[in-house]
Amino acid sequence: DVKVTQSSRYLVKRTGEKVFLECVQDMDHENMFWYRQDPGLGLRLIYFSYDVKMKEKGDIPEGYSVSREKKERFSLILESASTNQTSMYLCASTFETGYSPEAFFGQGTRLTVV
Amino acid sequence: AQSVAQPEDQVNVAEGNPLTVKCTYSVSGNPYLFWYVQYPNRGLQFLLKYITGDNLVKGSYGFEAEFNKSQTSFHLKKPSALVSDSALYFCAVRRTDSWGKLQFGAGTQVVVTP
Numbered sequence: 001d002v003k004v005t006q007s008s009r010y011l012v013k014r015t016g017e018k019v020f021l022e023c024v025q026d027m028d029h030e031n032m033f034w035y036r037q038d039p040g041l042g043l044r045l046i047y048f049s050y051d052v053k054m055k056e057k058g059d060i061p062e063g064y065s066v067s068r069e070k071k072e073r074f075s076l077i078l079e080s081a082s083t084n085q086t087s088m089y090l091c092a093s094t095f096e097t098g099y100s101p102e103a104f105f106g107q108g109t110r111l112t113v114v
Numbered sequence: 115a116q117s118v119a120q121p122e123d124q125v126n127v128a129e130g131n132p133l134t135v136k137c138t139y140s141v142s143g144n145p146y147l148f149w150y151v152q153y154p155n156r157g158l159q160f161l162l163k164y165i166t167g168d169n170l171v172k173g174s175y176g177f178e179a180e181f182n183k184s185q186t187s188f189h190l191k192k193p194s195a196l197v198s199d200s201a202l203y204f205c206a207v208r209r210t211d212s213w214g215k216l217q218f219g220a221g222t223q224v225v226v227t228p
Contacts (some may be wrong), residue, residue, distance in 0.1 A: 105157035
């Protein structure tokens with residue numbers, strides 16, 4: 001069974017803290033993604049990585065950075081957490097097929113910034 | 115650019131009745147369309163996709179979707195809804211700026227009552 005695993009289901013952090021969200025996939029996928037999910041807004045792409053050490057900004061990258069040192073691991077970093085970053089964060093991965101990017105998702109991390 | 119619209123925030127249906135979740139899209143070129151489902155406090159799960167070929171696509175858990183090019187729609191259907199189908203459903207289209215990325219709709223909450 002394919003697996004995308006996010007390190008935490010729930011996190012509570014204080015404003016100004018540096019926060020790390022970790023994601024690991026065991027499918028040898030080239031592409032990995034970080035989305036945030038907010039009610040009524042669907043999923044919005046934060047960052048995308050298409051290879052080790054390669055990254056691309058998504059639609060809402062402000063306040064976030066990412067790291068991909070190994071193919072299977074993609075980390076999302078909140079440099080200085082703010083209350084407006086309270087959200088559900090979803091990691092996903094896909095094969096680099098170009099035609100059928102069926103995405104596999106982790107279970108999500110619900111982050112609350114207080 | 116591309117966009118996905120899910121015109122209904124919520125769909126209510128009685129168990130045993132047909133279920134339809136609507137999706138319309140806008141994209142240049144041939145559309146690659148997807149449906150995902152999210153159960154409470156979980157990540158997204160792939161249901162089905164349309165790439166090419168037959169306009170009626172069959173997927174997981176008895177769901178199917180009908181692609182209509184002239185109406186730019188990709189509605190999700192199930193002939194007989196179950197209470198366990200209660201979940202959040204997302205329609206998505208492959209983005210034109212990058213092969214691996216998906217553009218998601220805002221989501222439709224489905225509530226199936228016994």
